[in-house]
Amino acid sequence: MNARHALTTRRTLLASAAAGSAALALSGRALAKMPLGQPQAPYYYRFMLGKAECTVVTDGQLPLGDPNTAFLNIDKTEIARELHDNFLPADNAVLEQNVLVVNFGDRVVLFDTGMGGDTLFGQTTGKLQTTLRQAGIPPEAVDAVVMSHAHIDHCGGIVGPSGAANFPNAQYYLGEADFDYWTDDGKIPSNYPARAHFLAQARNNLLPVKERIHFYKNEEQILPGITVLSAPGHTVSHSIFMIESGGKQLCYVGDLAHHPVLLLERPRTQFAYDTDPAQSAESRVRMLDMLAANRTPLLAYHFAWPGVGHVAKQGDGFRYYPLGMDLQKVGTL
């Protein structure tokens, strides 16, 4: 392109830009050639643990609302300070639901199942079946569903709206005390928050598959590479799981802590949905101590997406260090 031609082209461009501006000024706005309101990116994340392929698949965000009502025996000013210092909103504690799927090569294991059709926390939950498909994981491929406890956001996705099993080929794993407690109207305290939802969702999902549930015990190796560690308090038999493959370990910590700041800086802070808050705090401190000392990576169900990272001791409590996501390849943990 010679200089004269370049100048002409530039003049033409300027002229057409001016015409465009004039049209914009006349109409008041320009229309894009595609509509707004497109969906967010697919919501799964994949990495290797030894020889096993792990995929974190979301059930959607769970907005808990005002943190002052969910976190107890802590000053409101201290809650506000911790949230402010960590650049988190003061008025709504939003929890993720990070569902872990581990493909060991000869077996596919899914940990916890999300809220299912219950909308106690709004319309943003219950996405698991959609995101599993986005991640290329057919529900029929799941051989085992391992549950940390029988709360609504962990057992709610076992059956679909028609009552049919979402994971038709799966064996289930749960603590027996949790099964008994959450399906029994006589065991759940009358003042438990949203009690009717918890009871109904446990019954709807657990009773139809009761014959296919293996009730696990503390320190039991329920499947090759998966060992139960009892961590009660959040519920009567809440448990976490040490997952191993090819000499690598990952601890799935379920609901050992619901919030990466408010239950770690002061780990004896109580959570409104704990059945025994003091016991829950004991379990939290004991297990986080172990994970911090061994530098074991963890996956936390409710921490910020995708919930994979480490904990270390800090002051009288702990600090969570999220791992960055490797989006160029399926990286190793």
Ligand SMILES: [Zn+2]
């Ligand atoms: Zn939960």
